[in-house]
Amino acid sequence: MYCVIQEIETRRMQKNGYPKRIETYFTESNVIPSYYGYCYSTERFERPIKKAYRISIHESYREAGRIKKKQFVVCTVNYYSIADDSFNLYDWGDSRINIAVDALCCSSEFLYDLIEKKLNPLKEHIQAEFAQTEEFKVHEEHERITTLYAVSKAEFNERYGTVGSNAYDQCYDVFGVLQNPQRLKEIEEEYLEKINYEQKSREQSRRYYEDSYSNYNRNSSGSFGSVGGQRNEESKATLKQFYRTLSKAYHPDSNPGKDTSEEMKLLNQIKIDWGL
Incomplete structure (x- = not known):
């Protein structure tokens, strides 16, 4: 055969x-x-x-x-x-x-x-x-151009948090030539505003936590379980809300590139102390 x-x-x-x-x-x-x-x-x-x-x-x-x-x-x-x-x-x-x-x-x-x-x-x-x-040589060049375009677009979206959008295409053409400098400047400004807003939100959350924890220590004679009756349940619901807000603010998923392990350790201890 x-x-x-x-x-x-x-x-x-x-x-x-x-x-x-x-x-x-x-x-x-x-x-x-x-x-x-x-x-x-x-x-x-x-x-x-x-x-x-x-x-x-x-x-x-x-x-x-x-x-x-x-x-x-x-x-x-x-x-x-x-x-x-x-x-x-x-x-x-x-x-x-x-x-x-x-x-x-x-x-x-x-x-x-x-x-x-x-x-x-x-x-x-x-x-x-x-x-x-x-x-063949022209085709290979086309493959190089489109591959570089895809990589540049992905890096741009990662840098400015515009994943899933065509923000890169609003500024650059497929050859990587900047065609719209004004739009790029707007995207950069939007990104900085977002970063500043997130930073202020984290600072506000930290102050909110510190003030709330300080007030609780002044008004509490011990663990959460020492507060009795109807006031106990109402306070517990409030403290749970505090805990959820702070956990979200300091969770590693919300802080890429930043170590928040100490904050999370403190929050976990507070959860135990408050009996949540």
């Missing part, structure tokens, strides 16, 4: 190569902030090589003293589907391979291995040849 890959000529030259350019565009809106986007050009590289490869499985055997053959065509793949690595043997030939499996009484793993051993050297040759073309 063996695999045959036959080179054949195709009739037409392909015109559906990779796009020749990345193009930017500007979307202006009165509803949302205007932003810069990108698309690929409709002009594409022509693909002049008119070759395809017919992949088949063969088996020779003897019957009544005569040599006979079984042949199963798996698929025919064109040169550029191999060149740009869009060809997948499973997607293109699995149904035909399964037919051959039943007729030849072997496993699909055996046939896949048989084909791939024959196909892989051809793939390596074609892809190395394609890598020398202008089409």
Whole structure:
């Protein structure tokens, strides 16, 4: 049993190569902030090589003293589907391979291995040849640009807390060129306002905690359980609210990059002391 890959000529030259350019565009809106986007050009590289490869499985055997053959065509793949690595043997030939499996009484793993051993050297040759073309080099540059764009956008959103938005696209184009300095300045100012607000909120929460704890110590003769009757339940509900507010303010999830372990340790001790 063996695999045959036959080179054949195709009739037409392909015109559906990779796009020749990345193009930017500007979307202006009165509803949302205007932003810069990108698309690929409709002009594409022509693909002049008119070759395809017919992949088949063969088996020779003897019957009544005569040599006979079984042949199963798996698929025919064109040169550029191999060149740009869009060809997948499973997607293109699995149904035909399964037919051959039943007729030849072997496993699909055996046939896949048989084909791939024959196909892989051809793939390596074609892809190395394609890598020398202008089409491939332009495509690789496009991949570099769009990958760098995605990384820059993610870093920008992480820096300014704008994850899930198109804030980066409101300032920069796909090539990383700053197109709207005014919008960038606004985003930076919004970020600073947010940081200042959060810092003031933490300071207010700390003062609120310190004042509340100080007042409680002055008015309490011991643990929370020493306060009796209806006043006990009302005070306990108030103290629980204090505890929840402070726990949220000093929880590690609310303070990325800041160590609040001492504050949380103190709060946990207060929870015990107050009997919450």
